[in-house]
Amino acid sequence: MPVVGSSAYNTAGQITSLVRSLLNDAQGNLFTDAVLLPYVNSAYRKVQRAMGNAGAGGFLTDDALLVVTAVSAQDSSLQVSITDATAPPNQLPTDLLLPLKLWERVNGSSDDFSEMVDLTRHGGLPSRPQDSILSVWEWRTDGIYFLGATQDTQIRLRYLKAYPDLTDATSPVLVRNSQEALAFAGAALAGWSRGSPLAEKWDDAAADAIEDLIIQAVKREQQTARRRRPFSSRSGYTPF
Numbered sequence: 001m002p003v004v005g006s007s008a009y010n011t012a013g014q015i016t017s018l019v020r021s022l023l024n025d026a027q028g029n030l031f032t033d034a035v036l037l038p039y040v041n042s043a044y045r046k047v048q049r050a051m052g053n054a055g056a057g058g059f060l061t062d063d064a065l066l067v068v069t070a071v072s073a074q075d076s077s078l079q080v081s082i083t084d085a086t087a088p089p090n091q092l093p094t095d096l097l098l099p100l101k102l103w104e105r106v107n108g109s110s111d112d113f114s115e116m117v118d119l120t121r122h123g124g125l126p127s128r129p130q131d132s133i134l135s136v137w138e139w140r141t142d143g144i145y146f147l148g149a150t151q152d153t154q155i156r157l158r159y160l161k162a163y164p165d166l167t168d169a170t171s172p173v174l175v176r177n178s179q180e181a182l183a184f185a186g187a188a189l190a191g192w193s194r195g196s197p198l199a200e201k202w203d204d205a206a207a208d209a210i211e212d213l214i215i216q217a218v219k220r221e222q223q224t225a226r227r228r229r230p231f232s233s234r235s236g237y238t239p240f
Contacts, residue, residue: 008176013169015040018183022202023191033169036190041165043185043206047178048163050210052097056217058175060100064157066090067107071148074129082155083143092144095161099144104134107152116155177216181209 016036017026025031052059066082067090084092103113119125120139130148134155138145144157163174173182184206192199 010173010179011169012037012040012166012171012173015166015173015179015182015186016169018179019186019190022183022187023196031190036186037166037168039189039193040182040186042189043182044163044166044173044175046185047175047181047210047213051175051213051217052160054214054217056214059097059160059162060158061093061095061161062156062158064093064159066155066157068134068146068149068153068155070151070153071130074150076127076129078130078148079125079145080148081143081145092142093157093159093161095164096159097162098160099137099139099157100160101158102137102144103156104153107154109154113156175213178209178213181206181213184209 013033016031016033019036019040020026020028020031023031048059068080068082071078071080082090082092084094086092102116102118104116105111105113114133116134117136118138119136124140125136125138125145125147128147130150132150134146134149134153136147166173173179175182184202188199188202188206191202
């Protein structure tokens, strides 16, 4: 008996085929893949934003390892950063939307990683001379900023990511079971661009399908037991 593939991912070609059927162009006389892909990609990004805002775990990436180079001299006015422009291999991941947590250890060591304190919404980085560890970080202007450390430091990054755009019919659609949401939204955009009176109906259908995906994601998250961390571990506050 042949083995059936286990992946539940659709391809972009399956989505564009459904869009053509919705637009009464199953043969692709007008709505070819090349015409439809920009609309489907717009729908794809919309679905990702909606599910990411709902807390869907599929957009989390962990264990990205980067190195923050030691500062040459201690200076309380100095800050260092990791951005898209940082030299490889230590630039931000290309699919990063938002960093969530960072840990650190001495670069080249096998020490356990220690969690760093996020000061993004807590007044930003303080002004103080560099120490042997980074200890704190801030996300601003699309970069992760540090005070710097007197030794090379390896950081472990957990972040929220975006999936790459679909480039052709064989591209995998990485949001599972999303074919109707993408097809309805793609049909709405393609139809609207050509003045179709059905565009609004497809947009309503897309909203319903996206809502179904969100409900599914929320239910999955609600099945996971969560324990709040003590205030001191979240804020960096140490009681007297």
